[in-house]
Amino acid sequence: MIRNRTFERRETTPAEREARKAFREVIPGKAMTDYAKAQKSFHENRERLKAERLAREAKARARSSSD
Known part of the structure; x- marks a missing residue:
């Protein structure tokens, strides 16, 4: 039996939104930290x-001057 598969957006929970916000802030900072380390090295x-x-x-x- 084939079901009609539609992609529905499900509502995100407040916890999921907070987690996404936290990861969004950390990941770019880590990339810059790696870049800064490479530049310093x-x-x-x-x-x-x-x-x-x-x-x-x-x-x-x-x-050469002493010769």
């Missing part, structure tokens, strides 16, 4: 590599 790594490069260049200049 990237900038720290870039600064570390820059310091290493400057140290190598200074060492090379000191070696």
